[in-house]
Amino acid sequence: MSGRAAQPVAKGPAAPARPVGPPGGRPPVGGGGPFRQLGMPAEKAVSFGPSARRLLARLAPERSRVVAVLVFAVASVALAVVGPRILGRATDLVFAGAVGSRLPAGTSTAEVVAQQRAAGHDDLAAMLERMDVVPGRGVDTSALARVLLLALAVYAAASVLGWAQGHVLNGVVQRTVYRLREDVEAQLNRLPLPYFDRRPRGELLSRVTNDIDNVAQSLQQTMSQLVTSLLTVVGVLAMMVVVSPLLALVALVAVPVSMVATVRIAKRSQPLFVRQWAATGALNGHVEEAFTGHDVVRVFGRQQEVLAVFEERNDELFRAGAGAQFVSGLIMPVMVFVGNLGYVAVAVVGGLRVASGAMSLGDVQAFIQYSRQFTQPLAQVASMANLLQSGVASAERVFELLDAEPQRPDPVQPQRPTAARGRVAFEHVSFRYEAERPLVEDLSFVAEPGHTVAIVGPTGAGKTTLVNLLMRFYELDGGRITLDGVDVAAMRRDELRSRIGMVLQDTWLFGGTIRDNIAFGRPGASEAEIRAAAEATFVDRFVRALPEGYDTVLDDEGGGVSAGERQLLTIARAFLAEPSLLVLDEATSSVDTRTEVLLQRAMAALRADRTSFVIAHRLSTIRDADLILVMESGRIVERGGHDELLAAGGAYARLHARQFAGAGGDPGAATAAPPGGGRAGPGG
Incomplete structure (x- = not known):
């Protein structure tokens, strides 16, 4: 696997920029296993205003379409607001026809009004005076038809514009x-390895999937209804004032009461939504960890x-979600x-106004519709408060990920080796995970081209740390590492890692x-090159036995092939x-003895004319x-060849004696093989 390494995923709460670790060079691991407790993100009140503004700012590239949405919304709302007034005219025509049919024909409206006043019916006279009534004539059906067709056209146009608004x-x-x-995705690729060392993988996946989906849903529902609702409130209020101040x-008295209630309830729901999405991330982290390590869970x-x-975790999510909802x-x-x-x-006061002749029945009917149209968008805005709070809470979690400090950028004018010889030099390298606790101090050595450098030592000695520093997964505190005479810090990371192949234990x-x-x-490798690599590493022999051969589809866990066959594929x-x-990290740990002998020969061919770093546990x-x-x-306490270090009787000899005590000698003495042990996680 060229230029890539499996990133160790540690579970735990958020950590400072510089990893903090225990003695021995291994940074802290918060999860540790499928049944360890996961650290939940720190709870804090969402910064609703700044986060909401930042979310809306991401609509900037869509300015022209947002303007089109507003234009469609204004036109649709304007037509919808005019509709009740038109229907009010139809009501007046029907009412006037019903009243006119009961009045004596041949008289004028003025005469009927005068007669009613003379009889002491002033309210009825005032009502008839405001109506367009013709004594003795019923409903004007032609006029009524024209008004109804106009209302139909207005509402149809409003619907079409509303659909266009939703589509855009x-x-x-x-x-x-x-x-x-x-x-x-780009930020995840820019973040340094220590960022992932401290955070549960499931919690990060929750931000990338659940939270972004929730942001999308919130934007879709709130923006569509919010714009329309606010414009409807403005338009309806204007028409209400025109019809009857x-x-x-009377209708506006309810507004401040509603607003106060909404604000007070929203403030209480806001922190609950933060808890809900934090609990969702924690639960996802646990589920992902448990399913990934289900074999270990069952074994123990x-x-x-x-x-x-x-x-x-599920109960916490239930309490937070139920409370928020x-x-x-x-x-x-x-x-x-x-x-x-x-x-x-409105109905009571409007009825009194009609009875007194101050308003027509059609105006009251239109106003009642307006009052409904006025309270309905306010209720919609209020009902969207939970969606808005939830969406902004999710957006803030996504923004926290986007705001995380990325790894040091590549140099503007990167350097690259003129020749790919593979000479690696560590020059007075210093590095520490914890600022006050030294790990690697003033370390120097040279790996000559084509040579194999084996790194051995007890667990936590810092073996894999050297490889991580070479790959620039972590940055040095002092000194430098050169590849073919070029400081790796002066190279682009992709250029550096493209020159390095890694075979990991995992x-x-x-x-x-x-x-x-x-x-x-x-x-871009050809089919012949792929098959040649497979034959050289003994992959071809088991692939040919599969029904689909090289077209056999594997899942992300390599299902369908054994652990040893998966290792062969990575080789x-x-x-x-x-x-x-x-870089070889216990590359043959998952294969059988016979295959290991074959792989050792393949590795010998793979290492030919290449500089190799072997992280070794098995000294044989x-x-x-x-x-x-x-x-x-x-620290490097000893260096040299196998026989030389055994003769020195130092740390290597002690490791060798402990490893082969009671084994009747070195079982690997007759076998020359490259790969060794250790994990690709920090600290080695």
């Missing part, structure tokens, strides 16, 4: 979320402990109740065919990459290494 807005939201996902004043019989942690769910009933009170007040395969997994080592991938520098596999470095507590 959907594109705006989806493209905005598309760019947000791209930014998150008195009734408008810890199903009950895992289930207990799941129930605890319950509190925010109070908004709509409160708004409806206050709106109904206003509706009753295999990594992606969902795809066997051919694709091998070709991952060198994009074939590195073989195909043809790197100038090779590195006896033919050109240089053996013995590390303890981040």
Whole structure:
């Protein structure tokens, strides 16, 4: 696998920029296993205003379409607002026809009004005076038909414009979320390895998937309804004032009551939504960890402990989610109740106004519609408060990821070696995970081209740390590392890592065919080159036995092939990459003895003319290494060849004696093989 290393994923709470670790050079690991407790993100009140403004600012590339959405919304709302007034005219025509048919024909409206006043019916006279009534004539059906057709056309046009608004807005939201996902993906590739060392993988996945999906849903629903609702409130309020300032004043009394109730409820629901999404991330982290390590869980019989942690996290999510939904769910009933009170007040006052002749029945009917149209968008805005709070809470979690400090940028004018010889020099290198606790101090050595350098030592001695520093997964505190005379810090990371092939103890395969997994080592490799790499690493012999051969599809866990066969595939991938520098980390730990002998020969061919670093636990596999470095507590305590170090009787000899005590000698004395042990995690 050229230029890539499996990133160690540690579980735990957020950490400072510089990793903090225990003695021995291994940074802290918060999760440790499928049944360990996961640290939840620190809870804090969401900064609603700044986060909401930042979310809206991401709509900037869609300015023209946002303007189109506003234009469509204004036109649609304007037509919808005019509709009740037109229907009010139709009501007046029907009412006038019903009243006119009851009046004596042959008289004028003025005469009927005068007769009613003379009889002392002043209110009835005032009402008839405001109506367009013709005594003795019923409903004017032709006029009524024209008004109804006009209302139909207005409402149809409003619907078409509303559909156009929703269509354009959907594109705006989806493209905005598309760019947000791209930014998150790019940020994940920019973040340094220590960032991932401290955070549960499931919690990060929750931010990338659940939170972004929630942002998309919130934007889609709130923007569509929010714009329309606010414009409707403005338009309806204007029409209400035009129809009757008195009734408008009565209707507006309910507004401050509704707003106060909404604000008070929203403030209580806001922190609950923060808890809800934090609990979602924690639960996802636990589930992902438990399923990834389900074999370990079962082997150690810890199903009950895992289930207990799941129930605890699930219960926390239930409490947070139920509390958030319950509190925010109070908004709509409160708004409806206050709106109904206003509706009753408008109906009573409007009826009195019609009876007194101050208003026509059509105007009251239109005003009642307006009062409904006025309270309905307010209720919609209030009901969207929970969506808005939830969406902004998710957006803030995504922004926290986007705001995380990225790794040091590549140099503007990068350097690159003129010749790919593979000479590596550590020059007075210093590094520490914890500022006050030294790990690697003033370390120097040279790996000559084509040589094999084996790194041995107890667990936590810092073996893999050297490789991580060479790969620039971590930055040095002092000194420098050169590759073919060029400081690796002056090279682009992709350029540096493209020259390095890694074969790790932990295999990594992606969902795809066997051919694709091998070709991952060198994009663009031909079929012949892929098969040649497979044959050299003994992959071809088991692939040919599969029904689909190289077209066999694997899942991301390598299902369908054994652990040893997965290891063979990663070795074939590195073989195909043809790197100038090779890093081997217990590369044959998952294969059987016979296959290991064959792989050792393949590795010997793979290492030919390449500089190789072998992180070794089994000393029998590195006896033919050109240089053996013995590390303890981040320092090189011995260096030399196998026989030389045994004769010295120092740390290497003690390791050798402990490893082969009672084994009747060195079982690997007759076998020369490259790979060694250790994990690719920090600290080695």
